[in-house]
Amino acid sequence: MAVARAGHLEPLQEFDLPVDKRALVVGGGVAGMTSALSIANQGHEVYLVEKASDLGGMARRVHRTLEGMDVQAYxxxxxxxxxxxxxIHVYTDANFLDAGGYVGNFVTTVxxxxxxxxxxxxxxxxATGAEVYTPTEYLYGEDDRVMTHLELEEQIAAGNEKVVNAESLVMIQCVGCRNEDRNYCSRVCCTESIKNxxxxxxxxxxxxxxxxxRDIRTYGLKEDYYREAATVVHILRL
Structure with a gap:
């Protein structure tokens, strides 16, 4: 029956549709800005939309990489x-109200x-980026000596004497992840620990x-920094 039916089929009509060559980039962090520049440098108009009042995203809170690059200068x-x-047209303090259209021709209301x-x-x-996990464990929010790694990096960059002159410091890995709610590794925490x-x-x-x-995961060539840290830092498995 299927073979007999195939003999009566008509070919689908083919037609061409114009494609709007302009691009929308959602998120004004490093990934979003890099994407916008890449597209614009190929000659296409770009609309870069960011919900915050400034571009930069999470990178605004990072001061240097493990390799020593100045993130803020970059x-x-x-x-x-x-x-x-x-x-490139930049829109900040932006919220999306509606989106519609079809492949190659979309309309987004902002x-x-x-x-x-x-x-x-x-x-x-x-390129909406990521959000930092806000811990509920280990007295976070109750004791100002307990902080996230991003907060620690900011304190180091600011030269906070209570931090840089402390006698001791403990870093606890995998807080809030590799559990039932978030059963994955963030891939950045171990490197951030080694860096700080x-x-x-x-x-x-x-x-x-x-x-x-639980497991130190300094991916790729960052393993060299882990080996360096192991000579001056107490690294203990939970």
Whole structure:
């Protein structure tokens, strides 16, 4: 029956549709800005939409990489390139109201700084980034000596004497993850621990630093920094 039916089928009609070559990029962090610049440098108009009042995203809270790169200098240059590019339109303090259309021809309605605008685009890049887990464990929020690694890095960069001159410091890994709610590894926490530990030892050689871990996962060539830290930091399996 199927073979007999096939003999009566008519070919589908083919037709061409115009494709809007403009792009929408959602998220003004490093990934979003890099995507916007990459698309714009190929000659296409880009609408970069960010919910915060400034571009930069999570990178605004990171001051250097494990390898020593100045993140804030890199970020400032990236933001400058975005704002100076003639094909990139930046919208901050933005919220999405509606999205519609079809492949190659979309219309997205955005509210930004009190205005409502319609953005027509043929492609979209979703670069909304990540959110930091807010711990409920280990007296976080109850004792100001308990902080996340991002907060610790900010305190180190600010030269907080209570932090950099402390006699000892304990880092507890895998808080809030690798459990039933979040059964995965974030891939960044171990590297962040090693980075902050090495920086603190550089500032204060006498500080006793302990890293309590389930598995140390410093991916790729970052393993070399783990080996360096292991000579000056107490790294203990939970």
């Amino acid at each position: 970020l400032s240059d990236l933001i400058r390139q975005v704002y100076q590019h003639p094909l 509210k930004t700084e009190g205005r409502i605008i319609e953005i027509k685009h043929g492609a979209a890049v979703i 530990a090495l920086k603190l030892k550089e500032i204060n050689h006498e500080m006793d630093i302990y890293i309590l871990f």
